[in-house]
Amino acid sequence: MAKKKLWGGRFSESTDAFVEAFTASVDFDQRLYHQDIAGSIAHASMLAHVGVISESDKEKIVTALLRIESEIDLGGFQWRIDQEDVHMNIESRLIELIGDVGKKLHTGRSRNDQVATDIRLFLRDGVDQLCVSLRSLQAVLLDVAEREVATIMPGFTHLQVAQPITFGHHMMAWFEMLDRDFDRLKDCRKRINIMPLGSAALAGTSYPIDREYTASLLGFERPTNNSLDGVSDRDFAIEFVSASALLMTHLSRFSEELILWSSAQFGFIELSDAFCTGSSIMPQKKNPDVPELVRGKSGRVNGHLVSLLTLMKSQPLAYNKDNQEDKEPIFDVLDTVLASVKAYTGMMAEVSVKRENMLAAAAGGFSTATDLADYLVRKGLAFRDAHEIVGKLVRYGIKTDKDLSEMNLDELSQYSDVIKEDVFDVLTLEGSVSSRNHVGGTAPDQVMAAIQKARQRIG
Numbered sequence: 001m002a003k004k005k006l007w008g009g010r011f012s013e014s015t016d017a018f019v020e021a022f023t024a025s026v027d028f029d030q031r032l033y034h035q036d037i038a039g040s041i042a043h044a045s046m047l048a049h050v051g052v053i054s055e056s057d058k059e060k061i062v063t064a065l066l067r068i069e070s071e072i073d074l075g076g077f078q079w080r081i082d083q084e085d086v087h088m089n090i091e092s093r094l095i096e097l098i099g100d101v102g103k104k105l106h107t108g109r110s111r112n113d114q115v116a117t118d119i120r121l122f123l124r125d126g127v128d129q130l131c132v133s134l135r136s137l138q139a140v141l142l143d144v145a146e147r148e149v150a151t152i153m154p155g156f157t158h159l160q161v162a163q164p165i166t167f168g169h170h171m172m173a174w175f176e177m178l179d180r181d182f183d184r185l186k187d188c189r190k191r192i193n194i195m196p197l198g199s200a201a202l203a204g205t206s207y208p209i210d211r212e213y214t215a216s217l218l219g220f221e222r223p224t225n226n227s228l229d230g231v232s233d234r235d236f237a238i239e240f241v242s243a244s245a246l247l248m249t250h251l252s253r254f255s256e257e258l259i260l261w262s263s264a265q266f267g268f269i270e271l272s273d274a275f276c277t278g279s280s281i282m283p284q285k286k287n288p289d290v291p292e293l294v295r296g297k298s299g300r301v302n303g304h305l306v307s308l309l310t311l312m313k314s315q316p317l318a319y320n321k322d323n324q325e326d327k328e329p330i331f332d333v334l335d336t337v338l339a340s341v342k343a344y345t346g347m348m349a350e351v352s353v354k355r356e357n358m359l360a361a362a363a364g365g366f367s368t369a370t371d372l373a374d375y376l377v378r379k380g381l382a383f384r385d386a387h388e389i390v391g392k393l394v395r396y397g398i399k400t401d402k403d404l405s406e407m408n409l410d411e412l413s414q415y416s417d418v419i420k421e422d423v424f425d426v427l428t429l430e431g432s433v434s435s436r437n438h439v440g441g442t443a444p445d446q447v448m449a450a451i452q453k454a455r456q457r458i459g
């Protein structure tokens with residue numbers, strides 16, 4: 001039999017069964033039960049602290065709430081759709097357990113400030129977990145970068161060989177992107193960690209509540225400044241999803257590179273078997289499923305960002321039921337991002353680098369052409385003239401199928417007599433890479449310094 005609704009007093013007819021199911025959120029918001037119970041315990045403690053309920057009533061409420069929490073933990077709790085959401089399921093069980101005393105818990109509170117508080121508590125934990133995972137991934141990238149600090153590979157622009165770089169430098173580019181993602185998450189945590197509880201339905205409450213007290217019990221920085229804003233805005237969640245979408249966008253870029261690099265055509269890396277799958281029809285295949293899936297999942301997180309922005313758009317103050325739709329995107333974003341970062345951490349820890357192939361690719365694409373032009377400038381030519389001369393040499397190289405580093409002095413000096421024996425110092429890949437020796441450059445010494453700084457930064 002359906003239980004009586006906690007809000008049923010003014011209704012004479014019962015809810016249509018379809019509407020009941022349509023409006024219920026318990027199927028998904030039950031995930032907030034720890035946060036909901038923590039919020040209720042803090043609220044009851046505050047009510048006793050200011051004398052709105054007695055100490056003994058508070059004790060009964062807290063004991064029963066802890067009992068409900070363990071019932072849920074152990075899977076013995078019966079979630080009821082006729083009790084709509086996580087909040088009313090827990091409250092009606094509380095009343096079932098301790099009768100009239102349980103009815104006092106909702107004094108000076110509404111589900112509107114309750115749910116806004118629950119999501120903030122949930123996201124605060126989520127951000128902390130994600131930050132820890134991100135740091136682990138960053139640490140793995142630093143290990144790869146250090147191991148490959150002098151490994152030469154072609155650097156690309158427009159996916160055409162541009163200039164030689166080191167693989168360590170390339171890994172550090174990824175590291176930097178993730179470091180900004182980490183900072184963005186830490187920053188949005190500041191705005192998550194503010195407490196709406198006490199806003200009640202929208203206008204606050206006539207009871208003499210002490211919101212600072214509740215906030216400190218729950219580890220919030222402070223109570224929200226405005227009750228209408230507190231119950232209604234979900235900008236903090238949108239910020240979290242936005243930071244996550246950027247993080248996934250970064251991972252999708254890494255994925256694209258890993259997929260290309262592990263192809264036979266590039267042959268720069270090999271992903272370990274544990275992170276790949278085979279094909280049921282083509283026996284030779286080893287597919288980079290993990291990076292492909294992460295690349296795909298970035299679309300899903302971007303989609304949730306658009307959902308939440310659209311959910312919030314044009315909502316009048318204060319709370320509207322629209323906001324019930326915030327939970328599934330928030331949960332899915334956190335799960336997706338945590339899983340993607342975890343997969344990346346394991347995968348990158350085991351990546352193997354095919355140094356000879358990277359080197360051969362760097363040697364094959366006229367990647368030291370800029371170095372030769374710079375050499376000519378050092379010999380007194382204007383850069384545009386130097387550019388022209390090297391262009392001609394590249395054309396000659398294409399015709400004769402020779403890289404600049406494979407030409408002899410006669411060939412190299414055919415368009416400019418300032419080219420002398422010392423040109424060979426700059427035409428080697430090692431020379432090219434180590435000449436970019438300034439902060440942010442690809443010289444192995446600089447990359448090593450960057451790795452050391454980064455290690456200090458991530459602690």
Ligand code: ARG
Pocket residue numbers: 025029085111112115321323324325
């Ligand atoms: N399940 C609701 C939500 O997720 C809780 C708040 C409901 N408030 C209300 N007045 N109907 O937003």
